[in-house]
Amino acid sequence: MDMCLSSEQRPKHLVEGPSSPDGWLEAEKEKTLQKDGASGPSGDFNKIEPSLHSLQEFVPTNYASYTQENYLFAGKEIVMQESIESYGAVVWPGAMALCQYLEKHTEELNLQDAKILEIGAGPGLVSTVASILGAQVTATDMPDVLGNLQYNLLRNTLNCTTHLPEVRELVWGEGLEQNFPKSTFYYDYILASDVVYHHYFLDKLLTTMEYLCQPGTVLLWANKFRFSADYEFLEKFKQVFDTTFLAEFPESTVKIFKGTRKWD
Numbered sequence: 001m002d003m004c005l006s007s008e009q010r011p012k013h014l015v016e017g018p019s020s021p022d023g024w025l026e027a028e029k030e031k032t033l034q035k036d037g038a039s040g041p042s043g044d045f046n047k048i049e050p051s052l053h054s055l056q057e058f059v060p061t062n063y064a065s066y067t068q069e070n071y072l073f074a075g076k077e078i079v080m081q082e083s084i085e086s087y088g089a090v091v092w093p094g095a096m097a098l099c100q101y102l103e104k105h106t107e108e109l110n111l112q113d114a115k116i117l118e119i120g121a122g123p124g125l126v127s128t129v130a131s132i133l134g135a136q137v138t139a140t141d142m143p144d145v146l147g148n149l150q151y152n153l154l155r156n157t158l159n160c161t162t163h164l165p166e167v168r169e170l171v172w173g174e175g176l177e178q179n180f181p182k183s184t185f186y187y188d189y190i191l192a193s194d195v196v197y198h199h200y201f202l203d204k205l206l207t208t209m210e211y212l213c214q215p216g217t218v219l220l221w222a223n224k225f226r227f228s229a230d231y232e233f234l235e236k237f238k239q240v241f242d243t244t245f246l247a248e249f250p251e252s253t254v255k256i257f258k259g260t261r262k263w264d
Contacts, residue, residue, distance in 0.1 A: 012065040023091050058167065060147035063089070071096075071125060074103045074132045078156050080123050080149060088122045088145035093252040094194035095122065096200045098222035099129045101247055101256055111135045113162070114188040117212060119170065119205075120195040121145075124152040127165050132156075132190065138187075140170035173204030186214055193222040196233045206233070212262060219259040224252060 063083040071078040083089040102111065110132035118127045121139035124197065129136045131153070139149055150167045157165055170179070189211050194204060213219055217242065223230060236256075237243060241259030248255050 018082075019050075038155050047080075049199070058146040058150045060151050061086070061089075061144055061178065071075065073099045073129045074106075074154075076132050078125065078128055078132075080125055080128075080152050081122050081155075083148070086145065086153045088120075088141055091123055091125045092194035093224045093249075093254050094222040095125050097247070097249045097252060097254040097256060098126050098191065098193045098220065100249075101222070102126075102129055102133060106133050109189070111189075115186065116189045116191060117185075117187045118191040119172075119208065119212075120192060121149055121167075124156075124165075126191055126193055128153060128156045131161045131163060131165045134162050135189075137165040138168055139165055140168050142171060143169050143219065170208070172201050172208045174260070180212065182214060187212060187217055190217060190219040191221075192219070194224055195221075196230050198221050198227050198229060202229065202233050202236075203258075206236055206240060209259075213241075213261040215261075215263065219247075219261075221259060222254055222256045224254045 061080070061083075063085040065085075066081050066083050069080045069082050071080065071091070080091055081089075082091060102109070104111075111130065114135045115138075116127075116130050116135045117140060118130070119140060121127050121141050122145065124139055127137045127139035127149075139247045140151060141149055146167055146169060153165045153167065168179070190209065192209070196202065209219060209221075221237070227230065237257070237259060241261055244258040246256045246258050
């Protein structure tokens with residue numbers, strides 16, 4: 001089985017909060033510096049690619065307990081740090097289905113070097129798989145989720161993917177033009193999984209999806225349909241996007257759709 005990190009490098013089960021992720025991150029940072037010829041932690045940090053700097057900005061939330069869950073996608077063992085104390089720290093069925101779809105359609109989707117943004121990345125499984133498949137990934141979520149997200153991305157992609165994924169804050173419907181100006185940010189794919197459920201921000205979610213999709217951008221949305229509101233969102237989604245039904249996973253009631261924004 002192909003793995004990015006050796007058993008010595010992979011963090012152990014975390015119960016003590018954010019100190020262990022920080023310690024692991026510092027160790028990996030020092031290894032990267034030494035590999036690049038720097039003298040150690042006080043060396044030239046400009047030798048590390050810029051996206052690593054952004055990944056270091058966040059600290060995992062200090063939940064009472066974390067669990068370590070193992071997944072196998074794209075020929076890699078992926079270890080996710082999860083916590084049932086937060087919706088954003090758990091891998092949901094839609095993420096599993098979308099990972100399966102990505103690995104089975106890698107060449108068709110042309111993911112190598114593709115620019116991808118994931119909305120509501122949670123613990124980061126989908127972004128990790130997309131990175132392993134060769135994409136340039138930006139993983140986004142709410143501020144309290146970003147620490148655990150960056151930790152999972154680093155532990156599974158550092159030094160073993162073509163592009164190190166970036167983590168950015170994205171609050172649906174807020175600061176879109178300021179934080180993601182269209183003149184600077186263009187994405188080949190927008191990914192979203194299980195972002196539609198019983199909450200009060202569906203209109204802001206649709207606004208965010210619409211904003212991020214420029215001409216040529218493809219949105220892949222996987223969702224476990226649970227409530228009538230999910231189907232109502234789908235109807236609104238179809239008003240904004242030319243929508244294609246791609247796949248269904250009956251065992252988990254997850255459906256995957258492709259959307260391309262309608263232009264007048």
